[in-house]
Amino acid sequence: MTEILAESVVKSFGRLSALIDVDVAVPSGALFGLVGADGAGKTTLMRCIAGLYTPDSGRVLPGREGQDRLGFAQQGFHLYGDLTVDENIEFFGRLYGLDHSRLAARRAELLGFAGLEGSGSRLAGQLSGGMKQKLTLVCSLLHEPPILLLDEPTTGVDPVSRREFWDLVEHLHARGSTILLASAYFDEVERCDEVVYLHHGRVLATGPPETLRGEHASLEEAFLAVTS
Amino acid sequence: MRLRRSVAVAAEPSEDVPTRGSKAFRRLKALIRKEFLQLRRDPRTLALMVFSPVMLMLVFGYAASFDVKHIRAELVGTQSQALRSALEKNDAFDVAGQVADDEAAAEDDIQHGRVVVAIEVDPRGVPTQVLVDGSRLMEALTVERSLIALQAEASGGAQIPVRMLYNPLLRSADFMIPGLIGQIMVQVGVVFTALGIVRERERGTMEQLLITPLGRLELMVGKVLPYLAIAFLDLVVVVAVARFLFHVTIAGSLLLLLAGSAVFLASTLGIGLMISTVAQNQQQALQMSVFIQLPQILLSGWIFPLAAIPWAIRWISYLLPLTYYLPIARGIFLKGSGLQDLWPNLVVLAVMAVVYLSIATLRFRRSLD
Numbered sequence: 001m002t003e004i005l006a007e008s009v010v011k012s013f014g015r016l017s018a019l020i021d022v023d024v025a026v027p028s029g030a031l032f033g034l035v036g037a038d039g040a041g042k043t044t045l046m047r048c049i050a051g052l053y054t055p056d057s058g059r060v061l062p063g064r065e066g067q068d069r070l071g072f073a074q075q076g077f078h079l080y081g082d083l084t085v086d087e088n089i090e091f092f093g094r095l096y097g098l099d100h101s102r103l104a105a106r107r108a109e110l111l112g113f114a115g116l117e118g119s120g121s122r123l124a125g126q127l128s129g130g131m132k133q134k135l136t137l138v139c140s141l142l143h144e145p146p147i148l149l150l151d152e153p154t155t156g157v158d159p160v161s162r163r164e165f166w167d168l169v170e171h172l173h174a175r176g177s178t179i180l181l182a183s184a185y186f187d188e189v190e191r192c193d194e195v196v197y198l199h200h201g202r203v204l205a206t207g208p209p210e211t212l213r214g215e216h217a218s219l220e221e222a223f224l225a226v227t228s
Numbered sequence: 229m230r231l232r233r234s235v236a237v238a239a240e241p242s243e244d245v246p247t248r249g250s251k252a253f254r255r256l257k258a259l260i261r262k263e264f265l266q267l268r269r270d271p272r273t274l275a276l277m278v279f280s281p282v283m284l285m286l287v288f289g290y291a292a293s294f295d296v297k298h299i300r301a302e303l304v305g306t307q308s309q310a311l312r313s314a315l316e317k318n319d320a321f322d323v324a325g326q327v328a329d330d331e332a333a334a335e336d337d338i339q340h341g342r343v344v345v346a347i348e349v350d351p352r353g354v355p356t357q358v359l360v361d362g363s364r365l366m367e368a369l370t371v372e373r374s375l376i377a378l379q380a381e382a383s384g385g386a387q388i389p390v391r392m393l394y395n396p397l398l399r400s401a402d403f404m405i406p407g408l409i410g411q412i413m414v415q416v417g418v419v420f421t422a423l424g425i426v427r428e429r430e431r432g433t434m435e436q437l438l439i440t441p442l443g444r445l446e447l448m449v450g451k452v453l454p455y456l457a458i459a460f461l462d463l464v465v466v467v468a469v470a471r472f473l474f475h476v477t478i479a480g481s482l483l484l485l486l487a488g489s490a491v492f493l494a495s496t497l498g499i500g501l502m503i504s505t506v507a508q509n510q511q512q513a514l515q516m517s518v519f520i521q522l523p524q525i526l527l528s529g530w531i532f533p534l535a536a537i538p539w540a541i542r543w544i545s546y547l548l549p550l551t552y553y554l555p556i557a558r559g560i561f562l563k564g565s566g567l568q569d570l571w572p573n574l575v576v577l578a579v580m581a582v583v584y585l586s587i588a589t590l591r592f593r594r595s596l597d
Contacts, residue, residue, distance in 0.1 A: 050439055051439075052435065052438055052439065067439060067440075067441070068441060070439070072439045074432075074435055074436065074439075076432060077432070078431075078432040078433055078435055078436040079433065079436060080262070080266065080433055081431075082266050082269040082270065083262065083265055083266065083269070087262070087265055090258075091258050091259075091261075091262045092436075092440065094254055094255060094257070094258030094261075095255050095258055095259070095437075095440040095441065095442050096440060096441065097251045097254060097255070097441065123269075139436075
């Protein structure tokens with residue numbers, strides 16, 4: 001069953017064509033990597049799939065109607081820097097309808113999962129880049145969504161935090177989450193079940209990393225060969 | 229990487245399913261709580277919102293004087309063409325054609341705002357007493373000055389007794405403070421509401437909110453209610469300072485003042501929300517707010533009487549909520565006006581509130597498109 005879908009999606013901003021006839025289908029429980037250079041259309045595609053943008057044409061899943069089944073960690077830090085870790089978790093938990101006891105249980109569970117125990121009283125704006133990304137992931141997991149969209153979660157994060165974050169992603173994948181992760185790092189998406197090359201708003205290729213890599217030394221070289 | 233424990237990723241059905249209304253209420257409560265938490269962390273903004281009313285009060289508590297023309301006047305008791313001509317000579321007064329029967333009828337005309345000044349005339353055509361609406365400070369001061377000049381011509385140098393109604397000492401504070409309450413609510417309703425929402429957009433947190441089940445209306449209400457509460461707190465502070473520091477008495481109903489203020493505040497919040505739907509960042513929101521606020525200071529009748537503003541500009545006054553709130557605040561504070569006098573202004577404010585809030589709601593886009 002396809003959990004995440006973009007079918008013939010077209011999206012423009014004025015004269016700029018951000019997405020041109022894009023097709024992506026992520027089956028239930030799969031981890032897909034969406035890779036491309038800056039400006040390729042990764043964030044636009046993610047936002048269309050999440051229902052934040054309405055495509056000019058085409059179809060998306062889960063979209064706005066399926067937002068309750070979706071956790072979306074957007075690119076950059078979009079939580080409240082002037083609230084503490086606990087306050088951010090409580091706020092978003094309440095928005096997702098978690099009652100007091102459920103919220104307390106999820107907070108303990110997810111802070112432990114992300115290695116953020118002991119940081120509950122710190123202001124979110126004062127966390128390191130890696131910790132901010134983990135907190136963003138925690139807040140997007142509060143309502144136990146089966147689908148996760150992660151938009152460049154490790155951009156600007158140090159290598160150790162990147163590896164820790166990927167351990168979390170792989171753990172979620174192992175537990176059955178359907179995940180679409182956008183990244184500008186080709187070495188990262190090697191870990192995905194399938195990789196989608198996005199370039200200038202078009203899908204150039206989709207397939208398992210080893211298939212896309214072919215005879216090239218890396219996914220990045222294969223991508224450059226395709227785009228050139 | 230330590231994975232201390234496994235984590236649930238897929239939701240299981242809950243036995244205790246909250247209703248749609250209670251879920252919305254919880255979300256709203258969470259949003260309001262979050263707003264107050266953020267305000268607590270931002271003491272400068274909080275101080276600006278809570279203490280700036282007092283500062284404004286101290287700064288604007290004393291009024292300047294301005295000349296006013298075309299003050300509505302009437303003669304009482306006897307028609308006197310000579311007096312009428314003298315009054316209308318320098319355009320200071322527009323004298324009504326009809327003559328009021330007696331002092332009681334004249335006071336009634338002043339109470340209901342039909343005239344600002346009533347001049348009692350004896351059968352010989354000599355002025356015997358002048359009644360002035362002291363709640364309209366600028367006009368009253370002009371009346372006083374004009375009467376000095378008039379005395380020599382119309383009464384043969386005899387002193388004309390003047391009874392200043394509603395603000396007998398013509399105190400600036402009594403005149404300025406009711407209007408200041410309106411200014412403060414404009415500040416909170418327009419500036420802080422617009423900034424509060426645009427800040428979410430500028431910091432990117434709006435995008436995170438839009439991915440949650442929080443509805444468009446819930447988001448609007450949740451953002452507006454804290455500012456509504458603060459505006460009412462400001463109202464109480466200002467009224468208390470007016471009463472105990474400036475010794476301004478409230479002649480009318482405090483309840484009616486609160487009700488009128490609530491309707492007025494709804495219209496200013498509507499303007500604030502409309503700005504938030506147009507401005508892309510806090511700087512733009514602030515500039516637009518100032519653009520809205522400045523005419524409310526200059527053109528609403530707070531400082532310059534509407535009668536002193538040329539018609540080429542005065543039409544703008546009638547688009548501003550404060551123009552309609554000022555007579556309510558001054559009427560209740562100084563004249564003890566009731567609903568029977570103030571309802572037309574309340575109706576206009578209510579219509580403005582509905583129109584502005586409706587436009588803001590329609591413009592408040594659910595998505596980022």
